[in-house]
Amino acid sequence: MNERIWTAALIVIGDEILSGRTQDKNIAQLASWLNVQGIRLAEVRVVADVEDAIVEAVNALRARNDYLFTTGGIGPTHDDITVDAIAKALGVAVEVHPDARATLERYYETRGGLTDARLRMARVPAGATLIENRVSGAPGIRHGNIFIMAGVPHITAGMLDALTGTLEGGRPVQSVTLGCWVAESEVADTLRSVEKDHRGTDGGEVSIGSYPFFRDGRTGANFVVRSPDADLLEACVTDLAARLTDLGHPVTRDGI
Numbered sequence: 001m002n003e004r005i006w007t008a009a010l011i012v013i014g015d016e017i018l019s020g021r022t023q024d025k026n027i028a029q030l031a032s033w034l035n036v037q038g039i040r041l042a043e044v045r046v047v048a049d050v051e052d053a054i055v056e057a058v059n060a061l062r063a064r065n066d067y068l069f070t071t072g073g074i075g076p077t078h079d080d081i082t083v084d085a086i087a088k089a090l091g092v093a094v095e096v097h098p099d100a101r102a103t104l105e106r107y108y109e110t111r112g113g114l115t116d117a118r119l120r121m122a123r124v125p126a127g128a129t130l131i132e133n134r135v136s137g138a139p140g141i142r143h144g145n146i147f148i149m150a151g152v153p154h155i156t157a158g159m160l161d162a163l164t165g166t167l168e169g170g171r172p173v174q175s176v177t178l179g180c181w182v183a184e185s186e187v188a189d190t191l192r193s194v195e196k197d198h199r200g201t202d203g204g205e206v207s208i209g210s211y212p213f214f215r216d217g218r219t220g221a222n223f224v225v226r227s228p229d230a231d232l233l234e235a236c237v238t239d240l241a242a243r244l245t246d247l248g249h250p251v252t253r254d255g256i
Contacts, residue, residue, distance in 0.1 A: 007042040009061035013072040038169030054085035072151030087125035107137030171228035179256030198236040
């Protein structure tokens with residue numbers, strides 16, 4: 001019987017990402033965190049600070065994934081419109097969450113007080129709950145299976161930490177890397193054959209990723225074998241190592 005695969009999507013929101021002024025670090029961070037939760041990051045979309053674009057992305061991605069995360073656009077300025085756009089996508093009003101307001105009041109008590117601009121960070125789509133933010137006071141927002149998070153990576157990391165263990169998922173994906181001094185094209189058929197031979201009779205999943213490189217005047221590749229099934233993973237790794245060695249390409253476990 002096939003094991004249930006849980007998926008998530010991420011919408012990265014912000015003109016500064018699309019312009020190249022800011023490099024996004026949240027994709028890798030979220031992907032790694034989700035893997036530990038037994039959830040696969042299935043797709044990522046980067047959108048501008050445009051309400052209609054955010055609404056369209058939210059509705060498209062939440063329809064085909066178990067979870068949807070957004071990063072960016074929940075600050076105190078006029079162009080932080082993520083909350084409004086997601087509320088529109090959900091067909092609900094925007095309201096000031098009383099617990100978020102109280103948290104911000106405490107945080108800004110010795111930092112100049114809670115201004116109207118800062119109070120914007122207490123606005124949520126109606127019916128939402130909060131995600132704790134121990135870093136900067138302004139909480140993240142959860143509405144069902146949608147998680148609205150900060151764009152600043154270390155703040156996002158704190159919000160993810162607060163969510164750890166709270167999402168339903170499958171088994172975490174494990175991986176082993178084999179390095180080999182060989183051109184990727186020379187062993188492509190072998191990779192496909194090994195992957196096919198280790199699918200598992202019970203529907204267990206295994207995949208082999210190939211990452212070529214050119215170093216010290218030589219061509220090589222690292223092959224990353226991934227599976228949520230530890231036994232299936234090790235069997236595939238052993239078989240792949242043996243076949244590559246038989247072809248005259250000794251492997252280095254943990255990669256080159």
